[in-house]
Amino acid sequence: MILVGGLAATAMFAITACTQPQGGSASGGSPDTPKSVEVMIFKGGYGSDFFEKAAEEFTTNTGIKVSVIADPRIDQQALKRFQVGDPPDLAYPGWRFDAWKAVQDGEVMDLTAAMKEPVFGGGSGTWGGSFEPGILKLGENGGKQMLMPYFYSLWGWWYDPDLFAEKGWKVPKTYQELLLLCQQIKGSGMAPITYQGQYPDYMTSGMLQPWIISAGGMDAMKACQNLEPGAWKSPAVIKSASMIRELRDMGYFQMGATALSHTEAQAEFINRRAALIPCGTWLYSEMKDSLPEGRRMQFMLPPVLSDGKGDPTAITVKIEPWLIAEKSTSKKEAVEFFKYLTSLEKAKQFVVEKGTLMSIKGSDEVDLPEYLKGAADSMKASKAPWSAQWKEWYPTFYKAVGDALTELVNGELSPQEFANKCEAEAEKLRKNDDIAKHKVE
């Protein structure tokens, strides 16, 4: 019977086993011995080959040895290393790693001074100046540069241009046009919109937030991000929720989409069983292995209210942060290697090889793949690029809002009740002093 009790304890074993302090750092050494840099890389959709190759080139150029550890669950390895005070020098730990908590706990190196250093190889301009300023800012905390962007993604909606041409459908710019189009699509027997319901994040990013901005302006979203009292039950939030609820009540969401995982919903889209889907610019890379021959996809901004307060060009930017550990003994070398990775030449190469946008100025001056052009143009034309930083700052709260959204599309909550529930969760978070609060300027 003790087995039963042992179950919970065994589950916790991973935690306890790795919280015992161990010996010193693996990298580094005395000041005169040549230092090496240890890098942990999240092996996600873009793999790790690019970074491994870059590490070899860097070693050849500078003599500084770089070892790359890459894994799809690198976050767990990184956690263990941070817990024993022996973190890797440079890390791109992926979305599961709570990088902002690491910043809060003083585990991350302040790169503010490094921003003023020259770019890699001593070219003209500062390192900080080589980044797109709006994107670089996403790694700031209280005016200090703590986390670093690398590639970035844009959130939007996707459609199949060939299907739209074939059916004579027009890409909707406004919510009102969207309603008309959905009616048309539904009439043709196809589901108008599908979504990755198992992960409410997609609906939060693709509908809820853009429509809060559209209804109440960027200030409404900023107030939500800053957890201002009442912000989560403001008229803008209620309006956005009622737009989602309206699409549901009209039957414009694909039947059963709430049950679909991200890849399942995306398969519905690429196989033309649904006409529109919210997703980030990684959609093509994620689905390319199952893409039917010749199938194309195009980016569009979420359709906004024609009489909304928000800037209709507002676009959601998402970064996956890199960091240098405060406890690293090779900080200078780690900075140098990251400078190399973010040099214009390497950035351009990453754009071409991986088909994503990069945070380095001028890196898009290459032949962008077709599916990225629309997104890149929207970004260039946008007067209001912004990022949902509350997602990274407050993962528990973010999940609670997603849960409420699932209840909204289930018809369990009305838009007003949805807003009340979000506000109640925000209140809980405001009262929780253990979680550092951040501000969007």
Next chain:
Amino acid sequence: MVSKNLKRNGFLLACLLPGLILYCSLVLVPFARTIELSGYRFSGVSTNRKFVGFDNFGKLWESEPFWWAIRNGVIMLLVVGPVILGLSMLLAHAAQGTSRLSRLMRTVYLFPNLISLVAAALIWRNIYNPSVGLLRGIGLPGPQNGWLGDLDTAFPAFSVAFAWVTLGFYTMLFSAGLAGIPAEVHEASELEGAHGLRKYLLITRPLLWSVRRVASVHITIAALGVFALVNVMTDGEPSGRTQSLLNYLYRMMTIEGEFGKAAALGVVMMVITSVTSLMLWMLFRRDPTARRSA
């Protein structure tokens, strides 16, 4: 005499020691450290910890996903588990005997138990898929949000998959138990006029006491410790309705940076499992056949 005893005890100790060391390091020490950790705010991304007393338990108490996980655990224990055991008992009776058909049936039931839980989870995701799933194909598309997306159907749908995975094991267990009952006992009881349910309640059930005890303990472990199936099949969605205690614990550790809260949940799980153990122990305290022969 004394030296003989000493020798014997020394030998026993030497035999027990490796197990004892393993047990201490893998069970008791983590037990203690989990309890200790539950008193700290610990993000898991640094060496920093702050003592917060029972605060983590208070936060759990206020968190909605926690209550969904508790609700689901209770349903698993009180409804899903007993239903699975009842069904496997029926199936075991149906598949009794040494004929080819009964052997084939037992193999078929056991099959889901042999494949990986991840594969089982994916099979069931495909069965429930609202667009291309098997159920939709046979005219059962489910509610508007899909079997696994609807707040009310998601947990029952998950439970069916859980039953599918586990049923075969208990069927096999009970089959073995049934086969172990001597034929003359059955014959004698039939001669005395016991048939059907009466025979089951008076003869078979008491004789299966030890097997039922093993099965109950085993399904309690399986029901409270359900993780991989939830993680791959639903990840606790929609809105926590299929959340399990372990999957929620894992989520807090990996995504939400709340190691202290996760440890507190681990402690809560320990309490739940201890209480359940106690209840099971009381339920199966006495061997009914032993009592009769006394």
